Each structure stands twice: as structure tokens, then as C-alpha cells.
Amino acid sequence: MSMTPPPGWYRDPSYPLVERWWDGAAWTDHRRQPEQPVPIPVPPAGQDPQLAPQSAAEPRRSGGPKRAKAVALATAAVVLVAAIVTGAVVLGRDDDGGGAEARTTTAAASDSKDASPSPSASASKSAQADDPSTVVDDLNGITLALPDGWVRPENVAEDDLVMITPGTYDCPGDPGLCRRGRVFSRTVTSNDEKSPKALAENDIEDAANDTYDRGVLDERPYSGIKSHQVVKSGSVAVGSRAGYFVRWQVTTGAGPGGYVESLAFASTVGSQSMILVRFAFDAGADGPPVSDMDRITKGIKPVGDEAGSSGGVGSSIGTGR
Structure with a gap:
């Protein structure tokens, strides 16, 4: 009744x-x-x-x-x-x-x-959140496209992790489990630097050390970094913003080594804080292709931007291996 x-x-x-x-x-x-x-x-x-x-x-x-x-x-x-x-x-x-x-x-x-919230904005955000090929980073106001062979992280303890390659393997150095590919997205809060170039160049060494040198418990899953070389760097369009990236190839004491990249650009939401996206890919035949760094970067869009606004700023990221 x-x-x-x-x-x-x-x-x-x-x-x-x-x-x-x-x-x-x-x-x-x-x-x-x-x-x-x-x-x-x-x-x-x-x-x-x-x-x-x-x-x-x-x-x-x-x-x-x-x-x-x-x-x-x-x-x-x-x-x-x-x-x-x-x-x-x-x-x-x-x-x-x-x-x-x-x-x-x-x-x-x-x-x-x-x-009431805008129906179109709510619908767009909900559609992106439900899209299995997209990762929504609400904190930084961006979405990232998931290439083939990548998944959203679940039950993973690492902070700021937005996508991973599935499966783990025994680390070649200190005991533990390692992963072939990881992508992080974090807000820059340590300083007021607004230059994407300066941020990327200052972050790349920390990005390499955090992945391939020492872990959070001071373990050395790859027995440390022995050397590195700059593979590529330059300006790049990230959504509607100009960004800058630096990419290193690192040689480790154990295992095949890897590729690390720091990408910096400004958010399109809120106070438009600077964002750092870090890439860490194992080298060798079992690691993800370096070209996935390019694909992921080109697929970064502001939340709610279904049509896409990338392109027109900066240069392309160059070729992978």
C-alpha cells in the first residue's frame, strides 16, 4: 500500500x-x-x-x-x-x-x-570509472588509459600506484616479490616548483632509486643500481597541458635492469598543482615494451574529458625500443 x-x-x-x-x-x-x-x-x-x-x-x-x-x-x-x-x-x-x-x-x-550536480559531468565521470580500460585518478583530476597487458592495482600496498602488470616473480637480489611494470601518479607537495622540466629532471633519480636501488625496508631487490644512461627527454603534450619527461635506462647488480621515466605536468583541476607520473619497467624480454610509456602518456586526459584534448602542445615522446 x-x-x-x-x-x-x-x-x-x-x-x-x-x-x-x-x-x-x-x-x-x-x-x-x-x-x-x-x-x-x-x-x-x-x-x-x-x-x-x-x-x-x-x-x-x-x-x-x-x-x-x-x-x-x-x-x-x-x-x-x-x-x-x-x-x-x-x-x-x-x-x-x-x-x-x-x-x-x-x-x-x-x-x-x-x-544539484551537473548530470552531464556526473554521467561522464561515472562512465569513465566503470570503463575497464581506464583508470580514474580523482585526486589529481586525470584518467589514464590501460594498454593491453596492464591492470588496475588491487590489494597492493604501494602508495600512488595507478596501474601494474599482472603477476609477480622472485626478486633477483634480496628475497621478496618483484613486478615487471608499475605506473605511479602523485601530487607535488614538497616544493612550489612550477616548471615541468625542472620537476622531471629533479625527480628521475629518486624514481630510479625507489624502484631499482633500495626498497622501503632498505632491502635491495635488484642488488642496487650500477649505472644509468639518459634514453630520452623533452617536452610533451599531456592532455591540454605542456609537460616534460626524462627517461633513464638503469643497469642493476642483479636481474635485467629496467627503464624509469619521470613525467611532470600541471593538473587542470582545483589549484592546478603539479603532477608527477612515474614509470618503472623491467628490461628484457619479459618486461613490458617501453613504447607503453608513450601510449599511457598520450592516453592521459582530464576527468570528464571523453572527447580527449591531447595534442597541440609540445612534441611527441619519441620512439621506444
Whole structure:
């Protein structure tokens, strides 16, 4: 049995000082001042209600206690109906889930349509979040395309990790498990540097050491870095922003070594903080192709940019191996 009240004027659940039109299914934007009930003076304790003094603003009306009782009942009825309307809006239909209940409550409590989120922006963000070929980094306001052979990280303890190659193997140096490919995305908070070139050049050594030299527990999964060489560096378009990257090839004490890249660019959201994306790929036949660094970079877009805005700034990233 439905508890939805019929159309009519009821107390606005988001602003009870006015009445709002309920069309039988949802609140509309029509509001009005309520018809104020006549105030009934309350006599002091022990005084005969018939002898109570009258309000100076309101002459005595006929009916005495009967009138007071009628007004009190009418007021109680208004409050009760408003409560039923609010409850019906909150509860919704019986077959709605918890998410539907939350959405309905938010809609009923809103004072204006402007307070609601943009349907197109919400739909775009939701579509990207549900796309299995895309990783959404809400903190930095970007999405990254997942190339073939890459997956979203799950049950992985490393911070800022946005994509990985599936599977692990025994590290060639100190005991532990290593992974062939990892991509990180992090916000620059350590300094106020705004130059993508300076950020990338200053970060590349840390990026190499964090992956191939020493781990968080001071272990050396690859027996340390023995040497490195710059493979490529330069300007690159990242979404609608100019970025800069530096790519190293490192030789390790154990194992095939690897390729490391630091990519820096400005976010398009919030305070437009600088973002660093780090790439760490094992070298050798079992490692991911270095060209995936290019593909991932070209697939970076601002959140909500379904059409894509990459290109037109800087140069392309050059060839992989």
C-alpha cells in the first residue's frame, strides 16, 4: 500500500517556514507563505481559561476553548501531513535500494536546482570509472588509459600506484616479490616548483632509486643500481597541458635492469598543482615494451574529458625500443 500523499501545499521539509507544492510524486519549485494559525494565549497555571487576557493584536473570538482546540488540531494535522510527505520522499518505493533512498533524500532537501550536480559531468565521470580500460585518478583530476597487458592495482600496498602488470616473480637480489611494470601518479607537495622540466629532471633519480636501488625496508631487490644512461627527454603534450619527461635506462647488480621515466605536468583541476607520473619497467624480454610509456602518456586526459584534448602542445615522446 502506497503512503504517498496527494498533491497539495505542505510544509517544505528543507525550510519549514514556507509551504511547498507536492505534485503527488516529487517536490516542485513552487513555494508560498503559509496561512498562519491564530495564536492562542496560554493562561498562567491555575487561571481559568475563560478569564485569560486577550492578545492586544487579536480581539477575542467566539468559541472559547472549542476554537482553541480546533486550531490546535489543525496545526497538528499540518505537521503530521508534512511529516508523512517527508517520510514518503525519504523512503521512496519499496523496491528502491539504499542508493535510491540517499538520492531521494538529497533531492528533497535541496533548496534549488542549482544545488544539484551537473548530470552531464556526473554521467561522464561515472562512465569513465566503470570503463575497464581506464583508470580514474580523482585526486589529481586525470584518467589514464590501460594498454593491453596492464591492470588496475588491487590489494597492493604501494602508495600512488595507478596501474601494474599482472603477476609477480622472485626478486633477483634480496628475497621478496618483484613486478615487471608499475605506473605511479602523485601530487607535488614538497616544493612550489612550477616548471615541468625542472620537476622531471629533479625527480628521475629518486624514481630510479625507489624502484631499482633500495626498497622501503632498505632491502635491495635488484642488488642496487650500477649505472644509468639518459634514453630520452623533452617536452610533451599531456592532455591540454605542456609537460616534460626524462627517461633513464638503469643497469642493476642483479636481474635485467629496467627503464624509469619521470613525467611532470600541471593538473587542470582545483589549484592546478603539479603532477608527477612515474614509470618503472623491467628490461628484457619479459618486461613490458617501453613504447607503453608513450601510449599511457598520450592516453592521459582530464576527468570528464571523453572527447580527449591531447595534442597541440609540445612534441611527441619519441620512439621506444
